[in-house]
Amino acid sequence: MVTTYSYLLPLAGLVTLQSCHSGARKSNKDAKPLNIVYIMTDDHAQQTMSCYDKRYIHTPNLDRIAAEGVRFTNSFVCNSLSGPSRAVLLTGKHSHKNGYTDNTEGALFNGEQQTVQQLLQAGGYQTAMIGKWHLGSTPTHFDYWTILPGQGEYYNPDFITPEGKIRREGYVTDIITDMGIDWLRTKRDKTKPFCLFVHHKAIHRNWMADTSDLALFEDKTFDLPANFWDDYEGRIAAGKQEMSIDKDMTLIYDLKMLDNQVEDHYRTLYVRKNDTLGTYGRMNTAQKAAWNRHYQPIIEQFKKAKLKGKELAAWKYQRYMRDYLKVVKSLDDNVGKLLDELEKEGLLENTLVVYASDQGFYMGEHGWFDKRFMYEESMRTPLIMRLPKGFNRRGDIPQLVQNIDYAPTFLDLAGLPIPDDMQGVSLLPLLRGENPADWRKSLYYHYYEYPAEHAVRRHYGVRTERYKLIHFYQDIDSWELFDLQEDPMEMHNLYGRPGTEDLTRELKTELERLQLQYDDPIRSLNN
Template sequence: MKPIYSKLLYSIAGTASLAALASCSEKKADEHRPYNIVYIMTDDHTQQMMSCYDNRYMETPNLDRIAQDGVRFTNSFVANSLSGPSRACMVTGKHSHANGFTDNTTCVFDGSQQTMPKLLQKAGYQTALIGKWHLESLPTGFDFWQIVPGQGDYYNPNFITMENDTIQEQGYLTNLITELSESWLDKHKDSDKPFALFIHHKAIHRNWMADLKDLPLFEDKTFPLPANFYDDYEGRPAAASQEMSIDKDMDLIYDLKMNRSNKDSRLKEMYESFVGRMTPEQKAEWDAFYDPIIEDFYAQNLTGKDLTNWKFQRYMRDYMKTVKSLDDNVGKVLDYLEQNGLMDNTLVVYTSDQGFYMGEHGWFDKRFMYEESMRTPLIMHLPKGFDKKGDIPQLVQNIDYAPTFLDLAGAPIPEDIQGVSLLPLLKGETPQSWRTSLYYHFYEYPAEHAVKRHYGIRTERYKLIHFYNDIDVWELYDLQEDPSEMHNIYGTKGTEELATQLKQELVDLQKQYKDTAALSLNGF
């Protein structure tokens, strides 16, 4: 069941009367309505690569500004760790089976369905979306949008406009999305309405092509391999059968830019199409950086673990360079909001559509329900009137964003939205009835990276996963004793009662969210 507070229905006309019944903190916050919303979402940005979560690798000073000034969610997760499905969960407030967009390979998002931006429009908001949409249909519910086709290109990208024209912009995509967002605020924002601006970046998606000015960065850094980099996947057949290992599956040309005329790879043609978008001046600067690295790499003739370690080091550096541009651009957005007097009345949200593996289990990419993939960063700058600062430890999920924004706007939250509003947490409250577990379901198989279909439940301490379709395997992890999820304890002596309890809670969630197809697969 949803907590009682998530059912509170606000309306513009009824705000005053409801405020009389609200707590002091609610009164204080409501005095400042209507609030603006700036939602910044990146692609494949993982907590390990944000210094406000993890300072082992790099500094992200502008993202840290948000966390230091506002709140940091320490247990934030997605419902389906894949770009399109995750975005559909966010925009609808519903799990994948309920919003109809379960995977990237077979689905087209039904734009006629109820979405959070449409509900914000009804509440009097002006809505805008700029950047990556990745739902195969054109956006609906936005007063303005300009999106990249599919994944988008890092250099000199195409954009689809509201006139259904495709135009090419010159420059680096992360910078362009920020510039277009600021342009919308300058030229198109209606000063008589609150606004919700969705800034959706391609970064830090594969293949991690950095801005030219950032190419020299991090070249002096050497990174230790994660402790489980050479995971043998014992007791985890689904993990063993994936095709997302840095060792075997990371492409030397497409991913790591080691292109030579006499070398070939499965994805070489795609990489050459990416760099083929560059102007002669851009390509010259790109080649000036990579050519010496290419020559040195092939001269070494690396094999075995030496080659795998080299691939890991290049991957880490390229990923970090792409993060650097993203962090710089988040800083530009924060500066704009401050300079234009918008920070006090604006909720600023930064998150990613899912987590990512930085060598854990030997992997890159996402998809699995394991921690690095399911867990996602979530930090927020809160508008004036919200006193909460610091960490929020409750279990939250990306289906919660839609009801949170509606609640903030004073708009009704429809009964069929499956997420819960985070507003009480942002007000510093500690609801006794907060959820104790999260539901996850991944569908995209067979497809890129060969991750088996699976669903499961995550509690504060435990995780139960069922891999199904062409496999029937259960996995159980004690996250307190085994945070790296190396030891599947399902079926081991002494875990029978725990497994039974978790299975019942899993069934309860499947019934609550009406995932009837999964219910039939449990086999117990």
């Protein structure tokens, strides 16, 4: 039997929102200029912040930002991939406009183009970038920068500076935070406003915790997501991915089962002489001892269990969740350290503190880890802000926002003009408590990296407050339509079903409108 669907059409009369140029500097000459601290993590799932979701972990310091400011409940990215997401942050433009569409080998961000740090610097701000850069090229228009090479390492990491490469002893999340604090204390000009980017490696694969946190969560068993055993019926691209916890999460690289008796089809890829985990070989004697004390008993238990099939997949999920959340715990601790330093230095009242991730992540939903797809868990990203004095908005902000909006927001806060070619809009009206009637009603997404790791096909689409329409293209030509209100887990593709014709037509019209607005030449593939 075929089910007939009928829907209200919510998209009529959409207004194209233009960037605000209102500024935030006060005319009072005694008012302190407003600073910006932007904290970014890599692959932080919104599900693993307790201010969003209390199922997995308590994150008191991240929760503090939300409690003393705002939580965006509909925050999304344009392209769920690390490098492209960072390029969007810096330019306020979609990937096809800033030129950094994917992470393929040799990809370089063009630092000569207009960036938010360039405009802030020209407007009298000090700019600093510390931590994960992951854009291939050398940072530009920063008064101070120290970055991880590539993905960086969890233990005893190298950093690239203008003077050359240095190695720092310790755990990477602690080190990046301490470097940010040191810049605030000793390296900035305290007579000038600043914009400090603190970009963490955490919580990127392969989820290696600080040795002090290795024992955490070992007594906790996590419920499998309701769609963990998804069979991807009606979703061709979802069935072709290679990011399954069952089939693609590795025993050695991801789950640290360092033993010659453990079979792993990724062994030849990840074994590097005597440094099986890459990072493991960088550890000092004390770190290795702590690591081995923790993981060796787990390895022995795993070998004895001889798990297969669904039992093995479920075991992998538990190991993944525990390792991931340990890295979150260290991140949350370090956010607290940075907040305490800002308070100690008397900076909180005149500083916007932003916490976001470069994209979301799958915590077993659809049976997956990683990101890339336009589905909710990866397109959706955490975004919380602690607001400076004078901004009284508190609680949730429900409007649709996207990472193209960060750069315009920072410029607006600094009282600087927002260039017309920036495609995002300032969030300051929302932070002031306004509720603009003409706020955007839809978002545009475009993912480019295929063929590549995880085999997620190229696709683009539109997301409204209730619906999502996706077009997979290149090696396959497939459309997907979801009602997020009735099917929040995106299990039932409604495209082509009787009763959805008018909705589909209207969503395609809206998709084309967005592609015209953002000048994406891919729009010819819409029909």
